Amino acid sequence: MKTTTTAEQKSQGRGLRTLAAMGMAALLASCGGGGGSAGVCFGSYAVCNPSPTADYSGVLSANIPSENVAGFCDANGQRQFTRSYFNEAYLWSDEVPEVNSSAYTPEQYFYQLRVTTPDILGLPKDRFSYVVPNTTADTISTGVGASYGVYWVKDASGVTRVAQIVPSSPASAAGMARGGILVSVISSSNTSWYPDNPGEVVSFSYKANAAATATTLTLTSTKVAEDPVPNQKVITTDKGRRVGYVLFNAFTRGAQDKLITTMTSMAAAGIQDLVLDLRYNGGGFLYVAHALGSMVTGPANDGKVFERLQYNKSRTADSEGSTYNISGTTLVGETTFGKDAAMPRLNLPRVYILSSGRSCSASESVINGLRGVDVEVILVGDTTCGKPYGFTRQDNCGLSLFPIEFQGLNHKGFGDFMAGFTATCPAPDDFDRALGDATEGLLSRALSHADTGVCTPAVALSLDTRKAQSAAPATGLQLDLAPQRPGKIVN
Numbered sequence: 001m002k003t004t005t006t007a008e009q010k011s012q013g014r015g016l017r018t019l020a021a022m023g024m025a026a027l028l029a030s031c032g033g034g035g036g037s038a039g040v041c042f043g044s045y046a047v048c049n050p051s052p053t054a055d056y057s058g059v060l061s062a063n064i065p066s067e068n069v070a071g072f073c074d075a076n077g078q079r080q081f082t083r084s085y086f087n088e089a090y091l092w093s094d095e096v097p098e099v100n101s102s103a104y105t106p107e108q109y110f111y112q113l114r115v116t117t118p119d120i121l122g123l124p125k126d127r128f129s130y131v132v133p134n135t136t137a138d139t140i141s142t143g144v145g146a147s148y149g150v151y152w153v154k155d156a157s158g159v160t161r162v163a164q165i166v167p168s169s170p171a172s173a174a175g176m177a178r179g180g181i182l183v184s185v186i187s188s189s190n191t192s193w194y195p196d197n198p199g200e201v202v203s204f205s206y207k208a209n210a211a212a213t214a215t216t217l218t219l220t221s222t223k224v225a226e227d228p229v230p231n232q233k234v235i236t237t238d239k240g241r242r243v244g245y246v247l248f249n250a251f252t253r254g255a256q257d258k259l260i261t262t263m264t265s266m267a268a269a270g271i272q273d274l275v276l277d278l279r280y281n282g283g284g285f286l287y288v289a290h291a292l293g294s295m296v297t298g299p300a301n302d303g304k305v306f307e308r309l310q311y312n313k314s315r316t317a318d319s320e321g322s323t324y325n326i327s328g329t330t331l332v333g334e335t336t337f338g339k340d341a342a343m344p345r346l347n348l349p350r351v352y353i354l355s356s357g358r359s360c361s362a363s364e365s366v367i368n369g370l371r372g373v374d375v376e377v378i379l380v381g382d383t384t385c386g387k388p389y390g391f392t393r394q395d396n397c398g399l400s401l402f403p404i405e406f407q408g409l410n411h412k413g414f415g416d417f418m419a420g421f422t423a424t425c426p427a428p429d430d431f432d433r434a435l436g437d438a439t440e441g442l443l444s445r446a447l448s449h450a451d452t453g454v455c456t457p458a459v460a461l462s463l464d465t466r467k468a469q470s471a472a473p474a475t476g477l478q479l480d481l482a483p484q485r486p487g488k489i490v491n
Contacts, residue, residue, distance in 0.1 A: 058100055058101060058102055059098050059099065059100055059101070060079065060080050060083040060101050061080075061083070062083060062084065062086070062087035062093075062096070063084075063087065064080060064083075064084050065084060065088070066081050066084035066085040066088055068084075069081045069084060070396055071396070071397065072397075073397035073398070075105065075106055076101075077397075078106035078396065078397050078399070079101040079104070079106050079109045080101075081396050081397075082106065082109060082110050082113065082131075082401065083101070083109075083113065085394055085396075085401060085403065086113050086403055088314070089311075089312070089315075089392075089394070089403060089405050090113075090129075090312065090403045090404065090405065091311065091312050091389065091403075091404045091405055091406060091407065092115045092125070092126065092312070092404070093312050093313075093314070094312075094313070095115045095117070096113050096115065097112070097113065097115075099112045099113060106131075106397075106399065107131050107399070110129075110130075110131040110401065110403075111129075111131075113403075114126040114127075114129050114403075119386075119418050120386075120418050120419045121386065121418070121419060126404055128361075128387055128389060128404055128487055129391070129402055129403045129404050130402050130487075131399055131400065131401050131402065132399070132400055132402075133196065133398060133399060133400070134395055134398055134399065134400050135196070136196055136400070137393060137395075137400035137402075140252075140284075141252060141253050141284075141285075141393075141489070142252055142253050142254065143225065143226040143227075143228060143250055143252040143253075143254070143255075144223070144224070144225045144226070145223065145224070146195045146196060146197050146198045146200065146221045146222070146223060146224070147166065147169060147170075147194070147195065147221060147222070147223075147224035147226070148169065148170050148171050148193065148195065148202065148219045148221050149165060149166035149168075149169020149170050149171040149172055149219075149224050150162060150164075150165055150166075150169070150171035150176055150193070150219070151163045151164045151165075151166075151193075151280065152182060152193060153280070153356070153358065153429070155428070155429060155431055156428035156429070159181060160181065160182040161178075161179060161180065161181055161182075161431045162176060162177065162178050162179060162180040162181075162182075162431075163178065163280055163429075163431075164178060164230075164249070164280060164435070165177060165178065166224055166226055167227075167230070168224075169222070169224045170219040170220055170221065170222055171219060174217050174219060176206070176217070177208070178431060178434060178435065179208075179209060179431035179432055180206060180207065180208050180209070181206065181207040181208075181209065181210065182204060182205075182206060183204070183205035183206060183207055183214050184204065184205045185202065185203075185204045185205075186203040186204055186205065186216065187201075187202070187203045188200075188201070188202040188203070189201050189202070190202070195221040197221070198221050198222050198223050199220060199221060200220070200221045201218060201219070201220050201221075202218070202219050203216060203217070203218040203219075204216070204217060226249065226250070226252075227249075227258075228248060228249055228250050228251075228252055228254065228255035228258055228259075229246060229247065229248055229249075229255070229258045229259065229262055230247055230249065231245070231246075231247035231277075231435060231436040232244070232245065232246045232247065232262050232265070232266075233245050233436060234266070234269045234271060235438050235447065237447050237450055237451045238447075238451055239451040241272050241273060241450050241451060242269065242270060242271050242272050242273075243271060243272065243273045243274070243275060243446075243447060243450055244266040244269065244271035244273070244274045244275065245275045245277065245436055245443065246262055246266075246274070246275070246276055246277065247277040247435050247436055248276055248277065248278055248281055248292075249280060249281055250281060250282070250283075250284050251281070251283055251284025251285050251286075251288040251289055251362040251363075252284050252285070252288075253285065253334065254334055254335065255284065255285075255288050256285075256287065256288045256291045256330065256332070256334050256337070257334045257335055257336040257337055259288070259291060259292055259295065260291070260295070260330075260336075260337050260341075260343055260344065261336075263295045263343070263344045263346060264344045266344075266346060267344045267345070267346055271346070272450075273348070273350070273351075273352065273450045274296065274346060274348055274351050274352065275351075275352040275353075275354065275443060275446045275447075276292075276351060276352065276353045276354070276366070277353075277354040277435060277436075277442075277443070278353055278354060278355060278359045278363040278366070279354045279355055279356040279358065279359055279381055279382075279429065279442065280356065280358050280359075281358070281359055281360070281362075281363045282358055282359075282360045282361065282363070282385075282487070283360050283361030283362035283363060283364075283387070283487050283488050283489075284361075284362050284487075284488070284489060285332075285362065285488075285489050285490070286307065286324060286362060286365060286390060286408075286488055286489065286490050287324070287330075287331050287332040287490075288362065289306075289307070289362040289363075289365045289366050289369070289488075290306050290307070290324045290326075290331060290369075291330060291331070291343060292366055293306050293326065293365075293366050293369045293370055294306065294326045294327055294328065294343060294345075295343050295344055295345060295346060296346055296348055296351050296366075296370060296375065297326060297345070297346075297347065297348065297370060297373060297375050298345045298346070298347030298348075299328060299345060299347075300347075301326045301373040301375075302325075302326055302327055302328060303325055303326065303327070304325065304326050304372070304373050304411045305323055305324070305325055305326075305369075305372065305409075305410060305411040306324045306325060306326045306365075306369040306372075306373075306410070306411070307323075307324045307365050307368070307369050307408040307409065307410060308322065308323045308324075308408070308409045308410075309322035309323070309390070309406040309407075309408060309409075309490070310406055310407045310408070310409055310415070311405060311406045312405075318406075319406075322406070322490075326369075326373065328342060328343055328345060329341060329342055329343060330343060348375070349375065349376060350375065350376035350377070350378060351370065351375060351376070351377055351378070352378050352380060352446040352449070352450070353366070353367060353377060353378070353379050353380070354379075354380050354381050354442045354443065354446065355367075355379045355380065355381040355382060355383070355384050355421070355423060356381050356382045356384075356429060357382055357383065357384070357385050357420070358385060359381075359384040359385060360384065360385035360387050360487070361385070361387045361389070361390065361487045361488040362390075362487075362488045363384065364384050364385070364386075364387060364388065364417060364420075364421060365408055365488060367379070367384070367421050368388070368408070368410045368414065368415065368417060368421075369410050369411075371410065371414075372410025372411035372412045372414065373410075373411050378424045378425065378446070378449060379421055379422070379423045379424045379425070380423060380424065380425045380427060380442050380445050380446045380449070380455075381423050381425075381426070381427055381429065381442050382423055382426065382427075382428070382429075383419075383420040383421065383422050383423055384417075384420040384421045385420055386417060386418045386419050386420035387418075387487070387488070388407050388408055388415045388416065388417050388418065389404045389405075389406065389407055389408070389487075389488065390404070390405065390406050390407075390408060390487060390488030390489065390490060391403060391404055391405045391406070391487060391488070391489060391490075392405060392489065392490050393489060402487065402489075406490075408488070424455065425445050425446075425449060425455035426455075427441055427442055427445055428441065429441070429442065430442060
């Protein structure tokens with residue numbers, strides 16, 4: 001099957017819209033439009049040569065090609081573009097609700113179009129599509145942008161804890177560390193812990209641990225560059241097995257280069273097992289996931305499907321041509337390693353993945369893709385978030401639209417993991433120890449399993465972290481934007 005590259009996928013998207021435009025031209029001929037006229041071909045909308053001042057309001061037509069209204073940056077034009085693009089590209093395009101657009105801003109209207117019927121978890125089926133300013137989308141893609149440098153999660157009892165601190169960030173300078181507790185938010189210039197710009201300020205009550213006295217901290221966001229692989233090491237187990245540990249936080253641009261360098265060192269060290277710490281990895285670019293999966297397995301699986309993308313019913317050609325096959329070379333080039341660069345191969349029959357409800361999208365693609373070629377994937381931690389879907393980035397009028405566009409299937413044709421992947425060795429996150437510490441709860445269980453082949457001990461979890469992170473916390477600031485926003489991106 002064909003492996004579709006980034007450029008090809010962009011071309012496919014343009015081709016879809018071009019074909020739509022060609023269909024429009026044919027229709028115009030039949031209804032008397034064309035040339036400089038403004039033929040009325042869809043209801044009351046002048047779409048043959050649309051005007052920026054056209055009345056795109058009320059319940060909008062789904063049949064106007066997005067290409068015909070792209071760049072009309074008044075509110076009406078932006079809303080019509082969104083409705084058109086949902087009709088063309090959205091995975092559940094035939095389930096989009098009818099919405100009076102006039103009641104919403106362009107950003108609000110986007111969210112009104114999402115399909116919210118309950119999924120297997122009782123959560124809205126589409127809780128993943130999002131729209132952000134172009135600058136925010138750039139930050140998501142690269143991991144470089146405005147940040148406080150602190151990432152929160154809820155522990156097994158529902159307490160909001162520090163998951164990670166980015167080195168050389170405002171949070172690091174304030175002395176914050178993993179395991180710290182958010183008591184309450186005092187004030188904030190933003191509605192999220194993930195600011196849009198440098199210079200935003202948040203003040204909050206904070207405790208270093210449960211026994212500590214609460215103090216007030218104030219953080220001002222700055223431009224922060226996050227390392228997608230902030231920790232890697234080789235650990236020797238009690239029985240002498242050499243186990244590689246890789247903390248991998250995001251499938252951002254540049255992460256592929258870092259992973260290739262990391263796995264090269266792991267191969268040179270002769271590791272016998274690999275632990276991938278994806279517990280806070282909310283996803284990112286699929287080509288990076290492909291590279292990671294290909295490096296874990298070996299040449300015997302080359303040519304097999306890592307992930308095949310299945311689009312909506314009107315995009316069967318895209319579905320037939322969009323397949324990422326396991327290979328020994330990169331599909332997309334980055335700064336250090338270009339396209340078709342050779343990648344190291346660990347040739348491992350099994351891999352350990354530390355997981356949580358924040359292990360999402362591209363992280364789940366690695367799990368599903370490897371299991372599809374019979375690599376044993378042992379999950380230690382909690383059930384993953386359950387997002388077999390992905391999208392491309394579509395820019396218009398300063399906004400980047402990310403509506404769900406496809407579902408990913410592995411070599412065996414499986415992609416129905418809306419309930420997430422269940423942990424092989426269930427265990428709660430351990431906030432009392434640093435990530436990468438061999439005694440940390442999840443990592444220690446993985447190392448023990450590598451030695452013994454059994455989970456010790458099996459621990460029942462008291463909190464469904466997928467549902468907990470989906471709800472706005474009592475602090476009043478959203479916690480889940482950074483892990484949820486990346487998703488799985490193909491361009």
